[in-house]
Amino acid sequence: MLKKLNPLLHSELRLAIMSLLVSMQKAEFTLIKEKTEATAGNLSVQITKLEEAGYLRVEKGFKGKMPQTICIITKVGIEAFEQYVEDLKEYLKL
């Protein structure tokens, strides 16, 4: 019947992050923060969870003198997202 939804993706903020990255491939922390309107703390926590799952990679560097965190979606992440979409479609009757 209905498949169990991936709990890592079935979260509004994490889904928004992944949705953004599916379109853009990579994005800065600050951009993700603007687009999702999340607090920095919440975003930091959720990015770490996605990173630990291997759904994205984090590259830390500097932009001028300011620290910069870039998130890059992985193949595993893209596949998980696509699977989640398929599973959800059955709930939504699409």
Place this chain on the structure above:
Amino acid sequence: MLKKLNPLLHSELRLAIMSLLVSMQKAEFTLIKEKTEATAGNLSVQITKLEEAGYLRVEKGFKGKMPQTICIITKVGIEAFEQYVEDLKEYLKL
């Protein structure tokens, strides 16, 4: 940008309940329990939340001598479900 998802519907079990009711219009507690594979306690709690939101109506009666709880989806519930589907589509890029 991305709309805020209705938190009442963005829950795996509650979404499964509503998904079922969108197809069937009404269903017994026991049937919903079988189809969703939820525990009775969890189901009871989530049905109450959906009822309090006016997304479904609960009718209590007896089937022979056994108590019976029937859930009937409301217009408000159907509309909320449809709106949720529209909002989610943007996250899923459908």
Place this chain on the structure above:
DNA sequence: AAATTTGGTTTATTTTATAAACTAGTTTAC
């Protein structure tokens, strides 16, 4: 050079989901 802002992380709190325990009655087996 003090105050504010940027770009975050860590920790604490609140909310939510889930399971365990309980209630009330019914059916079955002795």
Place this chain on the structure above:
DNA sequence: GTAAACTAGTTTATAAAATAAACCAAATTT
């Protein structure tokens, strides 16, 4: 006919998750 097991739930406690608040280090502005 009564004890045991089952049905159909509800209530309460616990676990997990989301979120916010507090913090840190460095940069920028005044």
